[in-house]
Amino acid sequence: MATLLKHSAKYALSGRLARLGVHSRHGGLQCLQPRLLPHQRSASTSSKILVEMDDSTGIAVLTMKNPPVNSLSLDFLTEFSISLEKLELDRGCRGVILTSALPKIFSAGLDIMEMYGKSPEHCGEFWKAVQEMWLRLYGSSMITIAAINGSSPAGGCLMALACDYRIMAENPKYSIGLNETQLGIVAPFWFKDTLVNTVGNRAAELSLQLGLLYSAPDALRTGLVDLLVPEDKVLSTASQTMTQWLAIPGENAIGSNPRVSSS
């Protein structure tokens, strides 16, 4: 029942998502290997996204590679949503790890150049693409883990928040948060809701009103991220964590998520 509710809530998020249908990708218990063996891997790449799929575990690593800072441009967002949709349609894919190929940056958030001096039509298309990215990630029927290996302000933080679990590099130079207020912007309500659902009301109020960017230790204390690990362990820890989540029987890890399920 919980699973069905999760599915119906999730697919109600977007008419386009409804096309994906309700099917189970989370079969019984499996013994999963955290490491990817070369012969079991497949990779697909677009210019800004690399997807590496391990068929033996059902774990895909989606790596953002849009230098210099993985800003969320219209092109990037389009490629991102297409990549995620392909994984969603792949019944063999059960979990996605989201990470960055760039040193020091997870994502700088929305591409500022997409919002400056552009036509209303372009802004509308861009905004739709931002919403689509969030809907696909937040409403995914796969387990999603953000492997945050760099700074992640504003829309970059939203991406991480839209995942089921967040693992961040314990580098004192990295920061994360919905800092829109500091930029003279009010974070849209669904940015706010995603934050509230993660850190609770009071922490979200302070965070949004002051436009706080948290250091990695403060992000952990606030609950913005779930785990800090040394920088070179972010991806391997994400892989191990994913294996644990995918070992939860049936669809219970997904179905018991309160953000999309009411029983």
Ligand SMILES: CCCCCCCCCCCCC/C=C/C(=O)SCCNC(=O)CCNC(=O)[C@H](O)C(C)(C)COP(=O)(O)OP(=O)(O)OC[C@H]1O[C@@H](n2cnc3c(N)ncnc32)[C@H](O)[C@@H]1OP(=O)(O)O
């Ligand atoms: C119905 C229609 C409605 C339409 C409405 C549409 C608009 C709606 C608006 C509402 C939006 C609300 C929510 C907003 C969310 C956002 O995400 S806004 C973006 C917020 N992000 C930032 O402000 C990030 C700013 N950047 C940084 O803090 C730093 O750059 C960094 C990421 C920490 C990296 O620092 P560092 O390594 O020191 O690199 P830099 O030298 O600073 O930058 C390198 C180059 O990258 C460019 N750049 C940085 N961030 C962005 C970005 N967000 N977009 C585009 N470009 C970016 C930077 O300018 C540098 O470029 P060059 O000078 O050319 O090298």
